[in-house]
Amino acid sequence: MQQDTLTAEVVSIGDEMTSGARLDTNAQWLSRRLGELGIEVTFHSTVGDTLQHNIDVFRTAALRADVVVCTGGLGPTRDDLTRQALADVVDQPLELRQSALDHIHHLFARRNREMPERNEVQAMFPVGSLEIFNPQGTAPGVDVTFDRPDGSGSRLFALPGVPAEMKRMFDETVAPRILESGGARRHIEHHVMKFFGVGESDMEQRLGEMIARDHVPRVGITVSSATISLRISAIGPSAQDCHRQIESTRAEIMQRVGELHFGDGEEFEQYHAVERMLTERGESLVSVELGRSAVLANWFASLGESSTYRGGFCFAKLGELATVLDCDAAAALETLRRRCGAQWLVAVDEYPSLESSDDQPLPAADVTLIVIDPTGAVLSTNSRLGGHPSIIYERIGKAALAWLRHVLTEPRAERSDNPTAAR
Amino acid sequence: MQQDTLTAEVVSIGDEMTSGARLDTNAQWLSRRLGELGIEVTFHSTVGDTLQHNIDVFRTAALRADVVVCTGGLGPTRDDLTRQALADVVDQPLELRQSALDHIHHLFARRNREMPERNEVQAMFPVGSLEIFNPQGTAPGVDVTFDRPDGSGSRLFALPGVPAEMKRMFDETVAPRILESGGARRHIEHHVMKFFGVGESDMEQRLGEMIARDHVPRVGITVSSATISLRISAIGPSAQDCHRQIESTRAEIMQRVGELHFGDGEEFEQYHAVERMLTERGESLVSVELGRSAVLANWFASLGESSTYRGGFCFAKLGELATVLDCDAAAALETLRRRCGAQWLVAVDEYPSLESSDDQPLPAADVTLIVIDPTGAVLSTNSRLGGHPSIIYERIGKAALAWLRHVLTEPRAERSDNPTAAR
DSSP: OOGGGOEEEEEEEOHHHHTSSSOOOHHHHHHHHHHHTTOEEEEEEEEOSOHHHHHHHHHHHHHHOSEEEEESOOSSSTTOOHHHHHHHHHTOOEEEOHHHHHHHHHHHHHTTOOOOGGGGGGGEEETTOEEEOOSSSSOOEEEEEEEOTTSOEEEEEEEOSOHHHHHHHIIIIIHHHHHHTTSSOOEEEEEEEEEESSOHHHHHHHHGGGGSTTOSSEEEEEEETTEEEEEEEEEESSHHHHHHHHHHHHHHHHHHHGGGEEEESTTOOHHHHHHHHHHHHTOOEEEEEESSOOHHHHHHHTTOTTSSEEEEEEESSHHHHHHHHTSOGGGHHHHHHHHTTOSEEEEEEOOOOOTTOTTSOEEEEEEEEEEEOTTOOEEEEEEEEEEOTTTHHHHHHHHHHHHHHHHHHSOGGGOSSOOBOOO | OOGGGOEEEEEEEOHHHHTSSSOOOHHHHHHHHHHHTTOEEEEEEEEOSOHHHHHHHHHHHHHHOSEEEEESOOSSSTTOOHHHHHHHHHTOOEEEOHHHHHHHHHHHHHTTOOOOGGGGGGGEEETTOEEEOOSSSSOOEEEEEEEOTTSOEEEEEEEOSOHHHHHHHIIIIIHHHHHHTTSSOOEEEEEEEEEESSOHHHHHHHHGGGGSTTOSSEEEEEEETTEEEEEEEEEESSHHHHHHHHHHHHHHHHHHHGGGEEEESTTOOHHHHHHHHHHHHTOOEEEEEESSOOHHHHHHHTTOTTSSEEEEEEESSHHHHHHHHTSOGGGHHHHHHHHTTOSEEEEEEOOOOOTTOTTSOEEEEEEEEEEEOTTOOEEEEEEEEEEOTTTHHHHHHHHHHHHHHHHHHSOGGGOSSOOBOOO
């Protein structure tokens, strides 16, 4: 198999998917991973727990795609039909695999439980198929090749529907097997870079051919609540070679859009970047949110006790904070910063109302983002921010963090704004 | 068409779906709605922007399902192939519909813009098809019947991929047309009830046959972060008949699980129930969250200025609140309640750390939920709460609201707990 010309289909199995009881997130995740391997996903199919429907869907998929990755239907109950459907499609009987059965026994023993008899079915495999080891659960995966009438083959990988198990099995076993199937041993390595402060289409324009499908290494772009992630996926003969590709691609990306970059890593967000900067300085932070959200408090609180975050305050209006602190409204923010013993304060004034938005994007409106620095100087900026109700508060909170990072980064004398005296 | 025996397929169109760039939530929403109409969804298919693949998928769907609802591919660009693919599948040419073109012109005129020439293609329909009016956007939907070789027909409804447009067009046009296709005029009405305080499987057991597929009217169960929704979907000859079915079903549900019920409506959450109770009393609330989350502040803040919510406070430890208020730690909560001029205070002590959870469910651990009432009495309870990291904080916040609702509901003399003196 030569990845660059391979196509794939992702199949999701279960009545809970076709009925809409559960949202299928596996298909999206698998499609991205397959794309990173250089394989174009051309179809997704979802099918309920009906044997004939499963057989039909597997056969159609194997005829039109070189790689088929399916999830679900590997449990121990009568609803779980994937093993039988695969056996029917490749026209082979099921046989018991002792190694798989031993692993299932081992998992039950570890939990001090007897294995129920029905779980034995999870160790049944179509003759000629390979196991896919599942370190976390009792459902091993199945790796079987379907011989097409034209003499070519389609490789079917069946994984459990539980996302954590599915993801680990794909990364640890399925991806390496796909990479090795070309004959030569090949590695894949990923690196994620995070950006804030620009729209997706502007970002795409600035990156140009770097995010084209045929760029080596592949650079994938995704957006989540106004944070842009670039995922570099390098394939090469060694991990070292992959790292070299990633290094040079990362450097080229930094040249083009470096001023928007705030950190690296899939889970790395702006509040982590702020936390890191404050930890290095040995300084701490409080947040004040006026209006209708507490996203900053929610983010910083998640960092836990050892963080530099002193606390979060959320009010409809600044006057209410003053009442609680028993001070003038004009001095409320600075009073709070001092009482909390924090060097820095970040505030949003204010999150807009969504009451009449009717699920439509809000037009851009001015929001004041305020930072108070360790000297008590108030540094504020007006940002024009809009967007869909589902993301507008996160976008505003992130804009406040971008402003805080800007103030933290610029040497005081060179700040582009005019600090005013502390209120 | 007789709904009870009909099957449906949902088709999602676009490279952004097959590549995994975008998560498909339309298929889930449509599957639920079709289920409520009594139609079993047997397959979902997702296909990219390739004409022949679209034709293949439509034909396969029309041959195996009585109703096909597809989303996407109705835009004005060359990537948008749904109109052409439908025309090819039913073997009819495309023709311009003046009514659709007038609507598109009208939408551009309303925004003071000239219609670009390419948008004209959105008014093209296969000969013999019906329009589906799109009140919000320039892409009308297409409703066309495919004649199967056996003489029966499959009805294909093509809708835009934009969720807000798709949902409104389905509810306003597609669902009524499906209901009318049986000959008799039929209505559908929905009613959503909300519950907290029990797991999904316990809830299912207590509801028994009420949530069976063949129950009349249909009752669907969904769970979101420990909140359970029951959606009653009644089909009948008149709206009045539907409401009667809903009333009697609602009463039966209340008999079985009424003590867990906190309100009605798709978007109604426990914080709305608390807001309603406090508004009726003319009383107000502050919240304090210790540990690593601010979900209560985030929920109540979203209610806006006119709410009974005075503010939210989020700290690692109670001692830090005392420092800010310049009072004893033992008196911090009560001091805060008084300074805020609020009758009620709700506090969580504390949200657990997720640091070593490794994406696995957290074991149940004690969390103290505290309410202070208008007399200053402290009413606290210990809840053993666990769950997946992605929902544990919301579950704890919701348990705190359930405790607050309990205290608000019970007459003071009959409270099962022992109020202690205010700290």
